[in-house]
Amino acid sequence: MNNGTCSSITGIARVGRNSADSFARARRVFPDGTSRVTIDRDPVPLYIERGVGSYLFDVDGRRFLDLNGNFTALIHGHAFAPIVEALTDQLQRGSCFANPTKSEIELAELLCSRIPQVERVRFVNTGTEAVLFAIKAARAITGRSKIAKLEGAYHGAYDWSEVSLTATPHNWGDPTAPSSTAFYHGMPASVLDEVVVLRFNDVEGARRLLSMHARNLAAVILDPMPSRGGLIAPKSEFMVAVQETARDRGILVIADEVLNLRQSIRGASARYGLVPDLVTMGKIIGGGLPIGAIGGREDLMKVFDASAGDPLLPQGGTFSANPLSMTAGLAAMRHLDSAAFSYLEMLGNIVRDGISRVISNRGAPLCVTGAASLFRLHPIAQIPNDYRDAYPAPAGATVMRQLTRFFAENGIFLPHGAAASMSTPMTRADAELIIDVFARFLDRHQEMLDAIQVRR
Structure with a gap:
């Protein structure tokens, strides 16, 4: 039974003998046999x-x-042919450099031309990094530390964005004031204290909680249609409530479009009446390779500007804007x-x-x-x-x-x-x-x- 990795002969038959054998090998080198907690297994992947x-x-x-x-x-x-061809050509010319390439300019130009409110772009390696730097940017711009987010919404693997990701009926608290719940054992209490949790589509709750914590809120991060939260359509009045309260209180609005950018050529925010200050992107803009991006108004994106010395928010990365991701992303987006x-x-x-x-x-x-x-x-x-x-x-x-x-x-x-x-x-x-x-x-x-x- 390969070290007990399969619960039954039926389970082996369901996934196939070669998958079962592969999982048995994987359990000898990975903590649970995989490198991603999101991998489905029934009973093996x-x-x-x-x-x-x-x-x-x-x-x-x-x-x-x-x-x-x-x-x-x-x-x-x-294996989309235009992406394969573009990557093959780029690989023959090099996979990554310490210097910029034209492909990053071209992909940035495409995004700026399509996505409303995206006047400047900064590339990173994942959606998680995009959210991380957008939150850091909001803190640097406002001088505040707290963020607000939606209960059950996934925004990547950054402590503050993981709060209440997996809230349950046992710990999610009052329906009018959701508790900030830990995503993993050992999450610092200070992180929980710095996150205000909103219920999606709760109009009055959003106005009240954002106003109550406004003095310390740098940003509210909002996925227009949270996948992990149910892939539920937003009420127009909810979008209005969040944005009006945020604007009145000096809170930045971050649209997380890492997943939902695929909803239209202009993204999901435009579809649902959200006019964000900053936008995080990923997934489809990389053509199947790792990528993330932060975009926003020119005046806000100056937080990353290092042309006159140290920026308010330093951001780098060995593989940020690497030519393989830029090339694949450009090919993918041009065909979208x-x-x-x-x-x-x-x-x-x-x-x-x-x-x-x-x-x-x-x-x-x-x-x-x-x-x-x-x-x-x-x-x-x-x-x-x-x-x-x-x-x-x-x-x-x-x-x-x-x-x-x-x-x-x-x-x-x-x-x-x-x-x-x-x-x-x-x-x-x-x-x-x-x-x-x-x-x-x-x-x-x-x-x-x-x-x-x-x-x-």
């Missing part, structure tokens, strides 16, 4: 041999329609024109509408959220309003695990508890397949679905 277009092929030779896209980063799918975004939105609409129709026809206690090329399924009958509404009861969590498993058994890699995403190589037939597999899942698991309504 699927090990991938290659990706082509919208498909993944595992080490056991099985093919999966990829709805994960490396956590939504691969908007053109796998208005037609590409319209096509992706069309596919997303087909899937969301089809799933909603199946749910309605069968009277199933599930719902689907999302927008553009993104969707997420929930084991509740009504569209959730925020993270607390979307938090699954035990019976619902079981259904979602079974749903992910059923999709895998039918050749589709569906993320567990996160956003699923469409990519440009996908077709209408792929969208219809997703709907069909979902319908078959409902037909075969009626007793489990009934348990949601009984136990919630």
